Structure formats: C-alpha cells, structure tokens
C-alpha cells in the first residue's frame with residue numbers, strides 16, 4: 705500500500721469514526737429503533753449495536769420496518 709492509499713484509507717476511517725460519534729450522541733432509542741431529529745426514517749438497532757453501521761430501515765407498512773442490510777445478509781448466506 706503506498707502513502708496515498710494509506711492516507712485515503714485513514715481519512716475514510718476517520719470520517720466513519722466522526723459519523724459514528726455524531727450518531728451516538730444524537731440518536732434517540734425509541735420503539736426498538738434509533739431515530740435522528742429531523743429524519744422521519746428510523747435506523748436499525750441491530751446494525752448499529754453489533755456492527756456500528758448506520759443503516760436506514762425500509763418501510764414495511766403499518767408503522768413497521770425491515771432492515772435492508774439483514775435482508776441482504778440473509779440472501780448471501782442462503783445456499
């Protein structure tokens with residue numbers, strides 16, 4: 705890995721860390737999901753707590769939501 709790649713890599717890790725710390729401070733846990741003020745779509749509890757991934761949930765109707773990441777993981781793990 706050359707210096708430029710390493711720099712880009714470090715920068716993206718730093719950006720992710722800043723985003724995560726921002727989310728950790730601002731997100732509110734309610735009804736089994738995380739919410740950000742001004743954002744009407746909640747975030748996945750599991751993705752955040754297990755992987756520290758900030759994943760928007762998808763609407764599944766009647767006030768329920770599904771996690772696109774978990775759907776994706778299930779698909780690639782299915783044989």
Ligand SMILES: [Zn+2]
Pocket residue numbers: 748749750751752759771772773774
């Ligand atoms: Zn999830």
